[in-house]
Amino acid sequence: MKKQIFITGATGYVGCEVVRAAVEAGHFVTALIRQSNTKHSLPTGVQTVIGDFSNPEAWAGVARQHDILINAGFPAHGEGWFAAVEAEGKYLHTQRYPGLEVVVVRLASFIYGKSGSVFIPILLAAARKHGASVYLGTGEIRTSVLEVGEAGRAVLLAAMNGASGETY
Numbered sequence: 762m763k764k765q766i767f768i769t770g771a772t773g774y775v776g777c778e779v780v781r782a783a784v785e786a787g788h789f790v791t792a793l794i795r796q797s798n799t800k801h802s803l804p805t806g807v808q809t810v811i812g813d814f815s816n817p818e819a820w821a822g823v824a825r826q827h828d829i830l831i832n833a834g835f836p837a838h839g840e841g842w843f844a845a846v847e848a849e850g851k852y853l854h855t856q857r858y859p860g861l862e863v864v865v866v867r868l869a870s871f872i873y874g875k876s877g878s879v880f881i882p883i884l885l886a887a888a889r890k891h892g893a894s895v896y897l898g899t900g901e902i903r904t905s906v907l908e909v910g911e912a913g914r915a916v917l918l919a920a921m922n923g924a925s926g927e928t929y
Contacts, residue, residue: 766831767820768780773833780913796811864923864925
């Protein structure tokens with residue numbers, strides 16, 4: 762069944778892949794973007810709303826007209842990461858959106874692909890240079906990696922099929 766999907770962070774590293782996956786699946790997509798000049802990076806047919814995730818009053822009315830709201834706007838690190846976690850909890854996990862089912866997707870620590878990955882190419886270059894895979898520290902810390910296109914598809918699948926209240 763085709764859905765109307767509102768996506769925040771739609772022009773970001775993972776967000777643009779969520780948009781692409783949704784459009785390829787035939788869904789109607791509206792993207793929250795910060796500036797009108799970024800809409801050129803979106804697939805044809807995607808509607809846009811200019812605004813900022815931290816100011817939901819500016820876009821909540823439009824979001825309520827959709828079947829699904831996907832928050833793909835999430836800084837990777839630094840102080841912005843903590844602010845995003847707070848905003849996500851404050852605006853998405855509350856009664857601001859009656860009837861909205863919330864599914865949380867926590868992605869891998871390192872997402873690679875396209876031109877946005879920095880750390881993975883460094884590890885790959887070191888492995889080529891030394892003829893073996895390298896690791897940081899003692900090697901006791903384990904982490905995961907995920908290709909950015911797969912991350913976009915995973916977020917869309919969780920939003921379409923996940924159980925409300927679950928974290929994937």
